[in-house]
Amino acid sequence: MANYHFNFAIVWRYAGKLFDGLWLSLELAAASIAIGMAIGLVLALISLDGPKWARPLIAAYVEFVRNVPLLLLVYLVFYGIPSAVDLQYDAVTSFVATLSIYSGAYLVEVMRAGLEAVPRGLIEAGKAIGLTPMKVLWHVRLPTAMRIALPSLSNTYVSLFKDTSIASAIAVPELAYGMRWIETQTFRTVEVYLLATPIYLITSYAILLLLRLAERRYSIAR
Amino acid sequence: MATLIQTLPFLVDGLLTTLLVSACVIALSLIVGLPLGCVLAFGPLWARAPIRLYADFVRGVPILVLLYFVYYGLPAIKLNLPSLLAAIVALTAFKSAQIIEITRGSFQSIPTGQTEAAKAIGLTLFDRFTHVLAPQAVRRFLPPFVNSVVDTVKGSSLVSLLGIVDLMLSLQQVIGRTHVALPLYLIGALMYFAINFPLSALSRRLEKRFV
Numbered sequence: 001m002a003n004y005h006f007n008f009a010i011v012w013r014y015a016g017k018l019f020d021g022l023w024l025s026l027e028l029a030a031a032s033i034a035i036g037m038a039i040g041l042v043l044a045l046i047s048l049d050g051p052k053w054a055r056p057l058i059a060a061y062v063e064f065v066r067n068v069p070l071l072l073l074v075y076l077v078f079y080g081i082p083s084a085v086d087l088q089y090d091a092v093t094s095f096v097a098t099l100s101i102y103s104g105a106y107l108v109e110v111m112r113a114g115l116e117a118v119p120r121g122l123i124e125a126g127k128a129i130g131l132t133p134m135k136v137l138w139h140v141r142l143p144t145a146m147r148i149a150l151p152s153l154s155n156t157y158v159s160l161f162k163d164t165s166i167a168s169a170i171a172v173p174e175l176a177y178g179m180r181w182i183e184t185q186t187f188r189t190v191e192v193y194l195l196a197t198p199i200y201l202i203t204s205y206a207i208l209l210l211l212r213l214a215e216r217r218y219s220i221a222r
Numbered sequence: 223m224a225t226l227i228q229t230l231p232f233l234v235d236g237l238l239t240t241l242l243v244s245a246c247v248i249a250l251s252l253i254v255g256l257p258l259g260c261v262l263a264f265g266p267l268w269a270r271a272p273i274r275l276y277a278d279f280v281r282g283v284p285i286l287v288l289l290y291f292v293y294y295g296l297p298a299i300k301l302n303l304p305s306l307l308a309a310i311v312a313l314t315a316f317k318s319a320q321i322i323e324i325t326r327g328s329f330q331s332i333p334t335g336q337t338e339a340a341k342a343i344g345l346t347l348f349d350r351f352t353h354v355l356a357p358q359a360v361r362r363f364l365p366p367f368v369n370s371v372v373d374t375v376k377g378s379s380l381v382s383l384l385g386i387v388d389l390m391l392s393l394q395q396v397i398g399r400t401h402v403a404l405p406l407y408l409i410g411a412l413m414y415f416a417i418n419f420p421l422s423a424l425s426r427r428l429e430k431r432f433v
Contacts, residue, residue, distance in 0.1 A: 069414060162284040190295060
């Protein structure tokens with residue numbers, strides 16, 4: 001350690017790659033969370049209110065995705081599917097699709113727990129003042145369920161942001177990829193990690209902090 | 223079909239490496255995480271602060287970055303670990319942070335009335351721990367712990383990116399040779415599923431029973 005000579009100047013010259021990478025990581029996470037939330041919400045509603053035969057199908061999806069490594073799913077979608085069917089897509093699309101499917105499986109459970117925890121009295125009160133089932137869903141069940149689910153959602157969101165690092169395995173130029181790229185270009189290993197690790201840390205905790213603030217404002221104690 | 227059967231022994235070799243890595247990581251994380259978690263729950267502030275810092279640091283960084291850091295980063299300061307050891311060290315660093323949190327949570331969720339009652343009937347510190355706190359903590363510890371074993375097996379697939387021939391990399395190698403991608407990925411997925419699904423189911427049953 002004593003003999004290591006720091007040279008941040010050369011790493012700093014490439015720092016743009018890290019910040020571009022961070023921005024792409026955030027975009028990947030945001031897109032996947034948005035699609036994953038839609039999947040989670042729809043499937044949670046179907047498994048609660050929908051036909052009985054749909055329930056085992058949703059359970060199969062959730063169990064399969066949750067018990068298989070994300071890296072394998074990423075390869076399966078990026079290399080496996082195009083090899084079997086005539087479909088072309090780039091690495092970014094492929095990763096967003098994979099992470100959406102992955103996050104959906106986790107968010108179904110979170111949203112179902114949230115929806116189940118909505119007090120019956122609220123729903124009955126909604127019916128009593130003459131709201132249609134659709135309006136009860138939109139104005140009563142969803143807002144309440146979201147507020148109940150917020151604490152569990154925050155943790156899922158942060159871990160999904162960290163999961164975007166796996167996109168580097170299929171050469172999506174996000175933060176972890178930029179980090180490895182600079183390292184192989186400059187061989188300034190320690191400097192790269194000293195720069196990239198705080199970027200991840202600060203971003204993870206910034207996301208967590210923002211969500212905790214939202215929780216304090218909106219969350220409902222159960 | 224014949225080629226698929228031919229590749230099976232190779233995949234099973236990879237699977238064994240996956241299981242070996244996971245088992246080492248779980249065992250080492252328990253050794254590191256359980257005592258540190260107890261300190262975090264009961265210890266004095268000066269002992270809690272560094273543990274809290276460590277756990278929060280590790281949980282804010284992706285596992286992949288930790289793996290790269292140990293394998294590619296540490297050699298720069300003359301700490302050269304072979305890939306398998308580097309992988310186990312990095313995954314253990316991550317997993318023990320989780321075990322610390324689970325342990326702390328299991329103890330802190332026990333109502334303080336339990337400790338007070340144990341003190342009131344005159345139990346010593348040691349007896350309070352072994353007869354009152356520990357048995358209750360174990361029940362709260364097990365469901366999230368088994369879940370985190372599932373995460374370990376899943377996370378161990380990342381060691382393939384360091385060139386360790388686990389199930390994930392052996393799949394990639396077989397696909398590189400046979401060009402049969404989709405069926406092999408699905409077989410691999412089923413192998414992971416076969417290990418993890420029973421564990422997930424166990425975790426849910428434990429949760430229903432204990433919590």
